[in-house]
Amino acid sequence: MARIESVSVCVARVPLDNPVTFSTRTVQAREYCLVRVRSVDGVEGVGYCYAVNTSGRLLAVAVTDLLGPIVAGQESLRVEGLWQAMYQEALLQGRAGVVLRALSAIDTAIWDLNARSAGLPLYRYLGAHADDRVPAYASGGYYWPGKTNAALADEMAGHVASGFDAVKMKTGRLSPAEEEARVAAVREAIGPNVRLMLDANNAWPDLSTALEYMKRLERYDLFWIEEPFSPDDIDNHVRLAKAMRVTVATGEIEAGRWRFKELLERGATSLLQTDATVCGGVTEWRRIAATAASFGVPVAPHAWHDLHVHLVACAPNATYAEFMPDAHIVNFRKLIDTQIVAEKGALLLPKTPGLGFAFADDAIARYGVTQIGEQGPWQVVKAIAA
Numbered sequence: 001m002a003r004i005e006s007v008s009v010c011v012a013r014v015p016l017d018n019p020v021t022f023s024t025r026t027v028q029a030r031e032y033c034l035v036r037v038r039s040v041d042g043v044e045g046v047g048y049c050y051a052v053n054t055s056g057r058l059l060a061v062a063v064t065d066l067l068g069p070i071v072a073g074q075e076s077l078r079v080e081g082l083w084q085a086m087y088q089e090a091l092l093q094g095r096a097g098v099v100l101r102a103l104s105a106i107d108t109a110i111w112d113l114n115a116r117s118a119g120l121p122l123y124r125y126l127g128a129h130a131d132d133r134v135p136a137y138a139s140g141g142y143y144w145p146g147k148t149n150a151a152l153a154d155e156m157a158g159h160v161a162s163g164f165d166a167v168k169m170k171t172g173r174l175s176p177a178e179e180e181a182r183v184a185a186v187r188e189a190i191g192p193n194v195r196l197m198l199d200a201n202n203a204w205p206d207l208s209t210a211l212e213y214m215k216r217l218e219r220y221d222l223f224w225i226e227e228p229f230s231p232d233d234i235d236n237h238v239r240l241a242k243a244m245r246v247t248v249a250t251g252e253i254e255a256g257r258w259r260f261k262e263l264l265e266r267g268a269t270s271l272l273q274t275d276a277t278v279c280g281g282v283t284e285w286r287r288i289a290a291t292a293a294s295f296g297v298p299v300a301p302h303a304w305h306d307l308h309v310h311l312v313a314c315a316p317n318a319t320y321a322e323f324m325p326d327a328h329i330v331n332f333r334k335l336i337d338t339q340i341v342a343e344k345g346a347l348l349l350p351k352t353p354g355l356g357f358a359f360a361d362d363a364i365a366r367y368g369v370t371q372i373g374e375q376g377p378w379q380v381v382k383a384i385a386a
Contacts, residue, residue: 002039002076002117007068007106007381010034010359011056012367014331021143023172023203030331031056031369033102034359035063036378037109039076045113046359048332049101049277050304057371062102064379066093071106073383076113083107083283096255100280107281108307108355116354123313123349126286130313133346136305136323137197138162141169141186149182153189156196159325163344166195166223166320172203172213180216187220197249199226207236207243214244224249224271237268247271252302255279260288264295271319275302276311285311293317303330305340306357309347321347335363 015029031051038044051059067086074082086106090099115125124131138159141152152169159167169186171179187196198217204210210228217225224247229236231253241248249271254260255278263269272292276285289299293316300320301308312318323342324330333339338357341348350356368377 002041002043002113004037004071004074004076004110004113005040005382006038007063007072007109008036008038008378009060009063009068009381010364010377010379011051011060011369011371012335012364012377013056013369014334014367016331017328018144020329021173022170022201024201027053029053032332032335033059033063033105034335034364035105035109036359037071037076037106037113039113039117041117043113043117044358045076045109045111045116045354046357047105047108047110047112047281048307049105050332051101055098056369058098059102059105060371060379062090062093062099063106064381066090066099067102067106068381071110072381076110076117079107079110079114079283082110083281087280096259100255101278104277104279104281104284107283108276111282112354119353121310121350121353122282122355123310126282126310126314128313129316129318131349133343133348134309134312134321135166135319136164136321136342136345136347137166137168137195138164139168139199139303139322139324140329141167142329143170143173149185152182153185156186157189160190160194162325163342164323165193165345166197168197168199168226168322170201171198171217171225172200176213176216179213183217183220183222192221195223196220197224197226198222200228202227202230204228207239210236210240211243214240214246218244218246222246226250226273227252234263234266234268237263238266241267241269249273249300251275253278257284257287257291261291264292264297270297272297272299273302274299275304276307277304278302282311286315289315289317304332305347306332306336307355309340309349310355313349323347335359335367
C-alpha cells in the first residue's frame, strides 16, 4: 500500500472570454479547486471541483483545515475508510455544498493516485465496462446578448455535423413563446433523428409554470428536460414526471447517496445526472450509479468529461458523457495538459495511467490564486509527525 505524503490545494480563477448566461445566472469567470495527493513513493494523483464565480477560497480552506489533515499520512488504498473518515469529520460543517465538493476532489485524487500507481487508466482500475470509447452528447446553446435563433440553430447543427447524434441547449430564460421559437429553430436545423435535450437550470418556480413551457416544447420530441425546479423541490419533480412523456433529468448538484435514493424512490426522475465532483467523489458516484441500476435508471453524469469519461466507461447503466467542445463555456481544459478526443459522437478513452492528464504548470502560473499570507498558489498539508 502507498502512504500519502501530502495533500496540496490550489484555487485557479479562469475568466471566460465572453460571459455566458443561463436561465438563472450569468458566469463571467470559473473558479476551480485543484487537488494533488502525493504518495511517499513520489506518485501524484489529481482531483478537482468547480467553485463557480468566487467561492474557490472556501473550498481550499475545507481542504487545508478540515479534510486534508485526515488523509495525509494514511494508506491510499484504504479508499472507503478515508472517505468515511472525511465524511464523518464533515458532518457538522457540510454534508453537501462546499465541504462535500472538497471531499469529492480529494477522493478523486486518491483514486487517480492508486490507478497511476497500478499503471492503469482509471476506468480499467475501476473495472471497465467499455474499453475504447463512450457515447457523448454535445452541450451548449447558452444565451448571450444579440444571439439569434438562427445562430443557435447553426451552433447545434454544427455539433451534429461533427458527428454527435445528441445535443443539449439551455431553456427557461425567455417567455414560453420565445423558448418555443428557439427549440423549433434547433429541431429544424438538426433534423428528426438527433436527440435534443433541454436544460432549464432550476428556472421554474412551480408546476404550472413548468407545464406552460412544456406544453409548447414537448411537441419537438425532446429526450429530456433537465433541472426544471430547485433541487430541493422534489414534489414538483414528481408531479412533472407524471404529467408528461419527456424524461425529467436531475441530480447534478445533489450530494450523497441518500438524497439520490429519495429521488429514485419517489419517482422524481428517470435519469440521474450525478456529478462526481459534487456528490462525494468517485467513491460515492459509484454507489449512486449502482443504486440507480437497481431501480433500472440510467446515469448520464453532468459535465467534466475529463473525469466522467472514466466513470461512464465503468458503469453499465451510464449512457452518455456530456462534452463541451471548446473553452468558451467551460474552460477547465485550459488548466490541464492533455485533452479528451471526440470522434464521431463518442469520446475516446485515455490509455495513459490514472485520469490521463495533469495540471499544467504554465496554466497554474497564469490562473492560480495566491491566498493572503501564502508564497504561491499551492498550499500543502503534510502528515503530522508522531
